[in-house]
Amino acid sequence: MVEKIDHLGIAVKNLSAGIERYEKILGLECSGIEEIDEQKVRVAMIPVDGVNLELLESTDPNGPVARFIERKGEGFHHIAFRVSDIDKEVEKLKESGVRLINEEPRIGAHGARIVFIHPGSMNGVLVELVERED
Numbered sequence: 001m002v003e004k005i006d007h008l009g010i011a012v013k014n015l016s017a018g019i020e021r022y023e024k025i026l027g028l029e030c031s032g033i034e035e036i037d038e039q040k041v042r043v044a045m046i047p048v049d050g051v052n053l054e055l056l057e058s059t060d061p062n063g064p065v066a067r068f069i070e071r072k073g074e075g076f077h078h079i080a081f082r083v084s085d086i087d088k089e090v091e092k093l094k095e096s097g098v099r100l101i102n103e104e105p106r107i108g109a110h111g112a113r114i115v116f117i118h119p120g121s122m123n124g125v126l127v128e129l130v131e132r133e134d
């Protein structure tokens with residue numbers, strides 16, 4: 001069961017330029033940068049009233065975010081929903097025939113366990129489920 005929107009993922013070519021833009025134009029403040037080797041990204045979290053913007057910069061020209069930018073350009077990449085029990089959610093989704101990109105949870109920012117639902121099952125939107133302690 002979804003508890004809240006956890007973050008919105010935005011693909012950028014250059015992380016520091018992206019952060020500067022959100023800080024200067026919208027007056028927001030980056031709360032931290034983290035490199036996630038498994039997904040070949042560096043991410044910057046920018047909190048807005050309990051929801052994070054997650055700016056994503058690829059660390060590898062063949063990584064998923066680099067390929068996304070190549071195909072579609074910079075911009076909105078995914079929406080992430082917080083769930084309390086991701087293993088239970090995965091079971092339910094598999095039973096109902098929803099296409100998952102990964103069935104085994106991966107480790108995301110702040111040690112979160114994450115699963116991606118294929119955009120083909122979600123009206124063209126890449127959806128991430130996140131389980132983590134606050």
Ligand code: CO
Nearest residue numbers: 009054080128
């Ligand atoms: Co994310």
